[in-house]
Amino acid sequence: MAYLAHTAHAQLAALWAACVGWILISVALGLIQWRVWLLADRDVVSSGVAWVGLWRACFNSHTVVSPGFQAMHCKYIDPTEAFAPPEIVAGQVLMLLSVLVGICGNAGGLYSMRNVYFGVERGSVGFIATGALCLLAAVMSLVPLVWNLTSVVTNQTIQFPPDFKLPPAPAAQYVGCGIGVGMVGAALMVVSGMVFCRYKAPARAKPGTPCSLVPASRPAPTGLFTVLKGKDNPVFELHEHL
Template sequence: MIYLAHTAHWQFLGLVVGFVAWILMMVTAGLNEWRLWYVADVSVITSGVAWVGIWRACFYSHTLPKLEFCHSIDITDAFVPVEIAVAQVLMALALICGLAGNLSAAFAIRMVYFTMDRREDHIRLVFSVAGGLYMLTGVCCLVPLFWNTNSVLTNGTIVFPPDFFFPAAPVRQEVGSAIGVGIFASALIIVSGLLFLCYRYARQALGPWEEPVRGDRDALHGSWTVTTLSQNGSNNYFTGKDNPVYCS
């Protein structure tokens, strides 16, 4: 009998890390702090700083009915810059690929730990698919993160409509916390993908017997009848002869 559980310890760790990274990517997509806009006019934006995400733009105000004023950003809006529109698409794609990667990775680990299917080509294929999906997820997440970071560093502006109450341009910009969380999550899921792609199929036998020695209890006489393998079995593991002295 062959077992493979000892060959996938690092991949099991990769599954856990990949699942955590996928959750952090969902947090990144939902956070508004992709860009921090610092404004000079605090008559409306009384906090002096506004948060621009890929789905919403928010700020605190004491002059508006709501303390936290938010306005959604849709990909079809004419004012939306390319980097935010691409971020909406790629982050959604990253979450879908990450979910598929987690399912493939869990199935691969299950094949190694629980299934009786020991065909090498099937196991390596599933591990490769999981690793490839993890790598694709990391790339899809890193592209919008670095693109929006570059826009912040170059002080790129966004022409918001008047109902957003945003200035034409900020005094300065800073990278928000969502960028840092997303880069960390992308690094984790890429490491998980490399672990799955580096999986090596290795066999290890439990022993030379195909079946263990088993005992059957005789219910009538209360004794044990031991059944062993035949010496002339198909595998020819035993080639010795009976000892007549022992048999007598």
């Protein structure tokens, strides 16, 4: 069994980075702080701040409260509704696919590292496939992240239905922590994918190549440990023919 663990130190660090990146992307998927809206009218939105995520739009209120949320009103953003912006719909689909592809990439990384540490020679195909999955997950998450970031920077509005209790345009808006967390996770997935793809399996020795336990630069041992050419024992050969 070949010893290959020393060839994948960078890939072990990349596996940790891929796990952390996948966790951050999963966290960003559920956060509501993708867009932070500042509202001038505080009759309904008591704090004057509303959060728009991929799945919900929420704000604190002392007059309108959603069941299950203490002093908070939240409404689900259905991707089939006409008011849902394309960047939010794309984020719901692509971020979810990114989480699924990312977990497949982490599983592939674990399997490849298992082969390396157990000396199972599989070449670099497993690491390349793992790197491709990590890069694909990063691209899938970066598309909605950058798209929503651009929408905030350009101050895009959303025509919410009346039951959301939100105006179509805020007084001001800025990027929330959800996009930041997703960006960090996607960056870690990109780095880990590139490191996985750069793995090179060690070259195998050609068949028939003689192996010597004594280095060529050292002289052969002499004295007591010298290999002596002995003679055949006729008694032993006689017992073999019985």
